[in-house]
Amino acid sequence: MKTKTAFVLTRCLYFLVTLTVTIAVLPPSVVCQTSRSHNVTVTVNKVTVIAVNPPAINLDIPSGPTAVVIAGVDQMTVTDQTTTLLWGTNSASTKITISSTTLATPLFSLQAVALSPSTGSPQTVTLSTGDQDFITNMLPSSGSVSVRYTGIALASAGEGTDTYTVTFSIIGI
Amino acid sequence: MKKLTVLTAILALSLFAFQSAFSQSANQTVTIEVQPVSKISVSGPVSLVINDAVPGQDPLPVSSSATSYNITHNSSTAGKISASINSALPAGIKLEITMAPVLGTSAGKQDISSATTAVDVVTGIGLGKGSNQTITYDFSATLAAGVFASTVKTVNFTVTN
Amino acid sequence: MNCSYIQKYYYLLILGFALCFSSQALSQTLTITGTAPVLIINAGTPGGQLTSVTNQVCRLTYGTPTNPRQNWRITVNTDNTSPLYTLTVVALNPTRGTAEAAVTLNSSTAMNFITAIPRNRTGMRCNLLYTASATFDQGIGTDLHRVTYTLLTP
Numbered sequence: 001m002k003t004k005t006a007f008v009l010t011r012c013l014y015f016l017v018t019l020t021v022t023i024a025v026l027p028p029s030v031v032c033q034t035s036r037s038h039n040v041t042v043t044v045n046k047v048t049v050i051a052v053n054p055p056a057i058n059l060d061i062p063s064g065p066t067a068v069v070i071a072g073v074d075q076m077t078v079t080d081q082t083t084t085l086l087w088g089t090n091s092a093s094t095k096i097t098i099s100s101t102t103l104a105t106p107l108f109s110l111q112a113v114a115l116s117p118s119t120g121s122p123q124t125v126t127l128s129t130g131d132q133d134f135i136t137n138m139l140p141s142s143g144s145v146s147v148r149y150t151g152i153a154l155a156s157a158g159e160g161t162d163t164y165t166v167t168f169s170i171i172g173i
Numbered sequence: 174m175k176k177l178t179v180l181t182a183i184l185a186l187s188l189f190a191f192q193s194a195f196s197q198s199a200n201q202t203v204t205i206e207v208q209p210v211s212k213i214s215v216s217g218p219v220s221l222v223i224n225d226a227v228p229g230q231d232p233l234p235v236s237s238s239a240t241s242y243n244i245t246h247n248s249s250t251a252g253k254i255s256a257s258i259n260s261a262l263p264a265g266i267k268l269e270i271t272m273a274p275v276l277g278t279s280a281g282k283q284d285i286s287s288a289t290t291a292v293d294v295v296t297g298i299g300l301g302k303g304s305n306q307t308i309t310y311d312f313s314a315t316l317a318a319g320v321f322a323s324t325v326k327t328v329n330f331t332v333t334n
Numbered sequence: 335m336n337c338s339y340i341q342k343y344y345y346l347l348i349l350g351f352a353l354c355f356s357s358q359a360l361s362q363t364l365t366i367t368g369t370a371p372v373l374i375i376n377a378g379t380p381g382g383q384l385t386s387v388t389n390q391v392c393r394l395t396y397g398t399p400t401n402p403r404q405n406w407r408i409t410v411n412t413d414n415t416s417p418l419y420t421l422t423v424v425a426l427n428p429t430r431g432t433a434e435a436a437v438t439l440n441s442s443t444a445m446n447f448i449t450a451i452p453r454n455r456t457g458m459r460c461n462l463l464y465t466a467s468a469t470f471d472q473g474i475g476t477d478l479h480r481v482t483y484t485l486l487t488p
Binding site for chain 2: 048049050051052054055056057058059060061062063069070071072073074076078083085100107108110149151153154155156157158159160161162163164165166167168169170
């Protein structure tokens with residue numbers, strides 16, 4: 001009787017020890033959690049984009065609503081602020097330049113300026129064929145700005161029509 | 174060799190994409206149209222008072238060159254300035270004007286006493302401008318006209334092509 | 335003597351055999367296949383924003399054991415807790431389980447990715463739809479993420 005009891009107790013002890021050891025070294029797959037990983041890379045490249053609306057405008061002297069003709073003054077002017085210039089840049093420093101096509105014998109001159117852009121320094125420019133700085137030192141940003149054109153004609157130059165193709169370029173530095 | 178070709182192609186494409194992201198342009202057509210322009214302004218008013226005479230003669234006429242005009246004209250077609258009065262003066266009362274001929278030719282002294290229809294005072298006006306050009310008024314009356322009470326008259330100047 | 339050793343440790347033997355032959359019934363499976371995603375943003379709209387990009391090349395395959403007798407879930411997190419740009423992931427058309435809303439990967443805290451995954455299933459799968467977005471004023475750069483998916487019981 002005593003021997004049988006000892007036998008049973010011993011087997012129980014062996015079972016408990018075995019169970020303990022088994023759980024201690026149990027492979028992770030039997031525990032209720034499994035993880036896997038992989039790499040994901042996100043890269044943002046330099047992006048500089050620009051657009052202008054509307055595609056065409058007319059400045060009329062003297063019929064334009066903003067035309068200024070003063071008796072006794074040779075210079076006549078007309079302004080237009082209906083143009084919107086839109087941009088987007090993530091470059092650390094950006095500028096917008098402006099240029100126009102060459103006219104063989106231009107009768108009149110054209111000036112342009114950006115009105116209070118949200119970033120950068122605007123310049124008043126008299127258009128020519130070469131690129132000129134229009135807005136400089138722009139920070140990474142996206143936005144729009146009104147452009148005011150001023151057409152300047154001299155009465156002594158007579159009447160006529162000049163058509164310019166104005167090009168705005170955005171350059172990330 | 175094949176690997177080098179592929180690598181070169183990838184590098185070329187990358188550079189192209191890099192440049193495209195660097196700059197971009199947008200175009201707009203801007204048209205400036207200047208139509209024929211003729212504009213005139215005059216200073217004023219002017220006051221003309223006859224209050225002296227030589228015994229036995231008509232009252233002494235008076236003259237004023239105190240007023241002036243400005244003009245801007247850009248048409249290739251020669252312009253002219255004409256003048257009219259809003260209502261005729263009575264018989265015996267005469268008002269004449271002479272305008273300095275900037276940009277054109279003066280018609281000399283012109284009687285506008287009864288010129289309810291405009292008369293030319295400067296013709297052949299070319300391109301350009303003229304400022305502070307003298308207008309001379311000559312005002313006279315005959316004894317037969319009697320007393321002409323103070324009256325405001327309006328002289329209209331028109332510049333046309 | 336040998337019989338005595340076998341008698342003493344036969345519990346261990348029984349447990350060992352049980353582990354060997356029932357490992358398939360006891361363990362869950364989780365694999366990621368496909369080329370590691372590289373999302374490149376290189377376009378945008380003037381006056382607007384940069385154009386978002388997506389990648390759904392990778393596939394997540396998962397299997398669940400018979401026990402425990404309850405549903406499973408998959409969570410997701412990243413080791414990049416201060417990314418420059420926004421990266422989200424969502425399970426695309428899981429064959430089993432419910433896809434949760436897209437998770438923004440900016441925290442090491444595990445977020446539910448797929449829930450209500452039934453037990454005792456093999457070969458369940460979904461595609462991983464990654465979306466990267468950025469604004470112009472966030473500038474130019476690169477974020478590296480080590481994204482971890484975990485299959486576990488609630």
